[in-house]
């Protein structure tokens with residue numbers, strides 16, 4: 601019923617049928633999520649989850665040193681990162697969460713946009729042991745849910761998730777490998793810019809990890825998978841996706857790592873996908889196949905491969921435009937514009 605009403609409202613706007621393309625799909629989806637023919641976007645947020653990865657200290661999978669995670673968190677807090685620039689430009693609230701960075705941030709006790717939610721000082725190196733315990737994975741998920749619930753109570757109904765964690769493209773590749781069955785090679789890209797040789801080492805290392813943790817034999821235990829090869833920022837994002845769907849939010853899905861977290865969230869509750877708008881097609885090798893696996897059609901293809909929620913932030917104004925055309929455009933009837941002649 602509502603779907604037909606929305607489609608009719610969209611079709612009756614003063615434009616050729618279908619002429620607003622993907623914006624029409626978003627308008628329909630947003631109306632369905634909010635249960636109305638007049639959706640509104642309120643207090644959009646990007647939440648960036650940060651966490652360190654034990655594997656990063658080995659240098660086998662990441663061109664940049666592990667310390668960059670904490671340094672970038674400080675950069676977020678000082679307003680100097682790409683995600684700060686884009687959220688400022690589009691009036692999007694930015695929240696930064698320490699999910700498990702290997703650094704003490706107690707010098708920022710009262711920063712208004714920083715949430716201390718550290719599970720541990722980084723994960724274990726999954727070449728040696730599971731990245732985290734099941735208890736830690738569950739605690740991270742619960743914290744992600746709590747953060748999003750708080751934002752919902754403040755009126756936010758549109759959200760995107762970003763991440764910062766040196767080495768986390770590797771977690772994302774391993775999760776993708778387990779959940780899609782595609783080879784490690786198909787799931788692994790250059791991350792922050794691995795050379796040909798570094799990429800080969802990364803692939804070999806991740807193949808070893810996949811064997812050690814029996815990722816081929818994924819047995820529907822998504823929390824188990826998360827604890828073996830995940831990261832605290834990824835686990836918290838999983839909880840955040842689940843709660844955002846629960847709160848009937850419109851969710852913008854960012855790049856490779858954010859989509860890998862969504863793969864896990866989907867395992868836990870497939871309904872999450874109904875709330876997701878795929879912001880962009882990341883330049884990271886593997887993202888395209890991940891999107892295909894989800895039958896997702898991303899809005900933007902800008903060759904971006906940064907993370908931080910930057911793609912999600914750029915797509916929020918498009919969602920706003922979709923909602924605005926639905927609510928503000930005249931219909932053929934109200935504007936006295938003639939419709940196409942019947943065949």
Ligand SMILES: Cc1cc2ncn([C@H]3O[C@H](COP(=O)(O)O)[C@@H](O)[C@H]3O)c2cc1C
Pocket residue numbers: 661662663664668672763764765766767768769770790791792793906907908
């Ligand atoms: C300066 C800098 C800023 C970043 N912002 C996001 N990432 C991105 O790169 C990291 C993943 O790539 P890999 O797995 O190759 O380490 C994540 O932290 C991600 O958010 C950054 C990376 C760097 C170096």
Ligand SMILES: O=C(O)c1cccnc1
Pocket residue numbers: 769791792854855856857858882883884887904905906907908
């Ligand atoms: O697609 C992404 O989000 C991405 C790709 C490379 C490095 N960091 C993030």
